[in-house]
Amino acid sequence: MTARIGVVTFPGTLDDQDSLRAVRTAGAEPVSLWHRDKDLKQVDAVVLAGGFSYGDYLRAGAIARFSPVMETIIEQAKAGLPVLGICNGFQILTEAHLLPGGMLQNNHLHFICREQKLRVETSGTAWTADYTAGQEIRIPLKNMDGRYVADERTLDELEAEGRVAFRYLDVNPNGSLRDIAGITNAAGNVVGLMPHPEHAVEPLVGTGRTDGLGFFTSILKKLVNA
Amino acid sequence: MTLDTVKHASETPEAEQPWKELGLKEDEYARIREILGRRPTGAELAMYSVMWSEHCSYKSSKVHLKQFGEKVPVNDAMLVGIGENAGVVDVGQGYAVTFKVESHNHPSYIEPYQGAATGVGGIVRDILAMGARPVAVVDPLRFGAADHPDTRRVLPGVVAGIGGYGNCLGLPNIGGEVVFDACYQGNPLVNAGCIGVMKHEDIHLAKASGPGNKVILYGARTGGDGIGGVSVLASETFESTGPAKRPAVQVGDPFQEKLLIECTLEIFREQLVAGIQDLGGAGLSCATSELASAGSGGMRVELDTVPLRDSSLSPEEILMSESQERMCAIVEPDKVDRFLEICEKWDVIATVIGEVTDGSQLEIFWHGEQIVDVPPRTVAHEGPVYNRPYARPAWQDALQADDANKLARPADAAELREQVLKLVSSPNQASKSWITDQYDRFVQGNTVLAMPEDAGMVRIDEKTNLGVAMATDGNGRYAKLDPYTGAQLALAESYRNVAASGAKPLAISDCLNFGSPEDPDVMWQFAEATRGLADGCLQLGTPVTGGNVSLYNQTGETAIHPTPVVAVLGVIDDVTRRTPVAFAEEGQLLYLLGDTHEELGGSAWSQVIHDHLGGMPPKVDLEREKLLAEILISASRDGMIDAAHDLSDGGLIQAVTESCLRGGKGARLVVPDALDSFVFLFSESAGRAVVSVPRSEELRFTDMCGARGLPVTRIGVVDGDEIEVQGEFSIPLSELRTAHEKTLPGLFA
Amino acid sequence: MARVVVDVMLKPEILDPQGQAVQRALPRLGFEGIADVRQGKRFELEVEGPVDDAALARINEMAETFLANTVIEDFTVKVEESK
Amino acid sequence: MARVVVDVMLKPEILDPQGQAVQRALPRLGFEGIADVRQGKRFELEVEGPVDDAALARINEMAETFLANTVIEDFTVKVEESK
Ligand SMILES: Nc1ncnc2c1ncn2[C@@H]1O[C@H](COP(=O)(O)OP(=O)(O)O)[C@@H](O)[C@H]1O
Ligand SMILES: [Mg+2]
Secondary structure (H helix, E strand, C coil), X not given: CCCEEEEEECXXXXXXXXXXXXXXXXXCEEEEEECCCCCCCCCCEEEECCECHHHHCCCCCCCHHHCHHHHHHHHHHXXXXXXXEECHXXXXXXXXXXXXXXXXXXXXXXXXXXXXXXXXXXXXXXCCXXXXXXXXXXXXXXXXXXXXXXXXXXXXXXXXXXXEEEEECCCCCCCCHHHEEEEECCXXXXXXXXXXHHHCCCCCCCCCCCCCHHHHHHHHHHHHHC | CCCCCHHHHHHCCCCCCCCCCXXXXXXXXXXXXXXXXXXXXXXHHHHHHHHCCHHHHCCCCHHHHHHHHHCCCCXXXXXXXXXXXXXXXXXXXXXXXXXXXXXXHHHHHHCHHHHHHXXXXXXXXXXXXXXXXXXXXXXEEEECCCCCHHHHHHHHHHHHHHHHHHHHHCCCEEEEEEEECHHHCXXXXXXXXXXXXXXXXXXXXXXXXXXXXXXXXXXXXXXXXXXXXHHHHCCCCCCCCCCCCCCCCCCCCHHHHHHHHHHHHHHHHCCCCCEEEECECEHHHHHHHHHXXXXXXXXXXXXXHCXXXXXXXXXXXXXXXXXCCEEEEEXXXXXXXXXXXXXXXXXXXXXXXXXEECCCCEEEEECCEEEEEECHHHHHCCCCCCCCCCCCCCCHHHHHHCCHHHCCCCCCHHHHHHHHHHHHHCCCCCCCHHHHCCCCCCHHHCEEECCCCCCEEEECCCCCCCEEEEEEECCHHHHHHCHHXXXXXXXXXXXHHHHXXXXXXXXXXXXXXXXXXXXXXXXXXXXXXXXHHHHHHHHHCCCEEEEEEECCCEECCEECCCEEEEEEEEEECCHHHCCCCCCCCCCCEEEEECCCCCCCXXXXXXXXXXXXXXXXXXXXXXXXHHHHHHHHHHHHHCCCCCEEEECCCCHHHHHHHHHHHHHCCCEEECCCCCCCHHHHHHCCCCCCEEEEECHHHHHHHHHHHHHHCCCEEEEEEECCCEEEECCCEEEXXXXXXXXXXXXXXXXXX | CEEEEEEEEECCCCCCHHHHHHHHHHHHCCCCCEEEEEEEXXXXXXXXXXXXXXXHHHHHXXXXXXXXXXXXEEEEEEEECCC | CEXXXXXXXXXXXXXXXXXXXXXXXXXXXXXXXXXXXXXXXXXXXXXCCCCCHHXXXXXXXXXXXXXXXXXXXXXXXXXXXXX
């Protein structure tokens, strides 16, 4: 038996197909979830994919956060359901207050698409167990609103509790405070990051690297061994 | 104000009408009266004026474009040719690909962000209307001088608009061009292209047949966007602003378009439409008249049912509105409910606005009163045709006589080195990544090659690895020197780029950007360029599947360089065999394919070093281009080369610099005995490429070239961390990288 | 120091996708009775020196040529008491 | 119908690169004497029915939970005379 991993499609979601493919590539069963359905179809974990839900109007993630599917996800995430938010998904998670802080427009005010070097700071989350803490990976990054901000106290807390999950290396591409590329909640089941692991699962396309596959194998192993 | 009904028009034949303000000529207005046997109503006048504008009717270019349909190469790939929203070619395995390039030049000058954004939106809807899922976009761009203050206004806005729209649609941007030249100062060129993929059986046409079938308008509400935009902005230089000529700008909503795409694809999957058309320039006027004209019957539309954003719009304005993100479908009555259901699922507003009739007229009603009663063909397909006078410009001979080969050349190795650095850092030759990094090239997870590769390439089947490639090229400097040759050089370069990536060129689309057709000099350039392109396509075996003409790109008396942009589409059976441009393997041998002549006319060197434009452009030999392409494709398929880069503007040194920087490896170059080092580095002879060959493949590769008669010269080896031209100079890669990459951020960041 | 506020809104006839998206979302969040939403930009300028007619004229010009794109946007300038 | 305006600005301690970009550009365009620029959002809401205390309370809640993200933004609500 393998694990069922859901990928949510909001109006304006773009990377749902890629995320479904990444789930399949890792060996799990991909399940499409629709924003209007409260029903999560008994999935074992959820990916909030990248894109521009509701056009990123108002604020990235602000409108999607109030969708019916999010009601269930918010509730179940608090009870331990593994949730990975990629890019727009990360933005939705902060808007939903499942993760602290907020996302603002890149400090250079342009959309940025590049191959980005990251350090995985912790292997202690549901989505990073297949990496070692300190491991460096390179995966695509592409966003307009990628600048992570939070007040000093929150930042200190995140650092102290080992909840900064990913940090930008070489270049901070958007002005994120303390080079933060992604964070986790205290329980380690909810993880959000701006770069795109789902775009780095096959050597043929994208940047030609597979550094992102570990996110999906991590969760699969955790679920299957559970 | 009383409604100008058909009845009212018949009763008031002498009423004054603003045909002139709407851009119609006196004889055109007379012809409308003759067709109708009465004066047109206001709504009819609005329809004819937009549909007979240069932009919609191609009235000045038609007689020349005809050649693309007459000189058609034998090519089984063509499934749908010129005349539809976009052409369709067969790429094998049951797949068909549709692609097209369009211009949004004038709107982008007025409002760079929205102009460029809606340009992307428009071309994507064209592709969607063919039944295809859009899979990638490209954006050939031309701006004024890089350091001109207005370029600082226009370029960042255009780039943000293309990115803002395309990124939000989830379409990878896989290629394009950025060219700076003072001739585009008041007339930047913003061309946008899109590729779509479908199965053969999914091809849809813009045609309304089947009496009783419903006409459904779906997508955004109709507002006052771009009213008069089509006839005014595209037909006249926008300096002459009359009363009706306010630059009403269209504003795009990419989120709405994304919903429209997904909704439409779902509708296609369930086979719910009998005909479909996007709403672009001329809005409902265009969609209803084209659908009705292409179909067998007539059409009746209740215009007051159109959902409005602004309730004060008059019927004329509704007909002319260019509100974005709208489509029009013809649907059998028993499929309407399901159609509307899918629209509801995607939060897309859909309204039945009329039906197909068994008559022959397009009839439009406003609250029960008839305001339009016209034969649709006369609006959509039988507009005026002009055979405008043209003549070789008086200055052409002097321009060609001003030979660039006679310009002062570098005196010594130090100066040669300095000129290389100047060249690779000049705005036209510098890295474009400050721009292309604002475009998402990864989305959809199928991008195999994207900038700065020679061609963009996407996988279209995950199981078989079937893929398509596209490149766009155009060199206005060459075309200015000789438009016939210039158009063929654009074709040849684009064709070569596709082949260099390992894909087989199949067909082309073009975007022809020129000055005013009322100027005989410009008209000659246009005639020559189209003749060159048609002849070239015939010889290369690549049919023209469609394209776009943008005229009146001029400020006062000064026209832009004639700028035919050619997009070549190629197919590759197995994308794992693609050839990148990067020299990445130390020790591999570098070979130059093709012949190098002393050809500096129109070259980047002549522009950068001497600010000169004169002489003749490089010669074209299309048989040679074909042979080169065959060799590049075979070599990629059989694994004989690891990298290839075509040679074009900037010549050999530009290509080698790009390939070295991309791969992060240096090169040692040896000037071939027969060549002078300056000519070796800077000449822009066509029909050439440089390839990187693993040592184990050297014999096999050179034997193949020898056997097929393609000149092949060993010019060096991939090695170290500098580019060294033996006996002349060397430049560290780091220095080259800084020179190449700092220019655009320096100007625009 | 005085604060001058420049509000920039899309012209009424121009499509405002952001405002529309907000408006469409409101009923779903349980907020009824909002007939229309338009979204624009607000610039808060801290002005050195006195905000006299000359200063306001300059700020008007700045708004006209730079802060707003008058092809698609309208603007208003007003002086606020400084905080 | 009455108009209620909600202004949303980044909290003062949060970097505002948009405002900074505007401020940096001003001298180049010949506008001196602007010490600081902050850029925010302005929402114009057309409210059906009377804008009484209850309505304003609801709009305040809407701003707090939706129009602004109070982790990073502050907002103000004010009633404008209708046009
Ligand atoms: N506006 C643009 N959008 C996307 N890609 C671009 C754009 N401009 C240039 N590129 C890409 O940058 C690379 C270099 O461009 P260029 O030097 O014009 O190529 P070439 O000379 O081979 O035609 C190519 O991959 C091209 O597709
Ligand atoms: Mg090339």
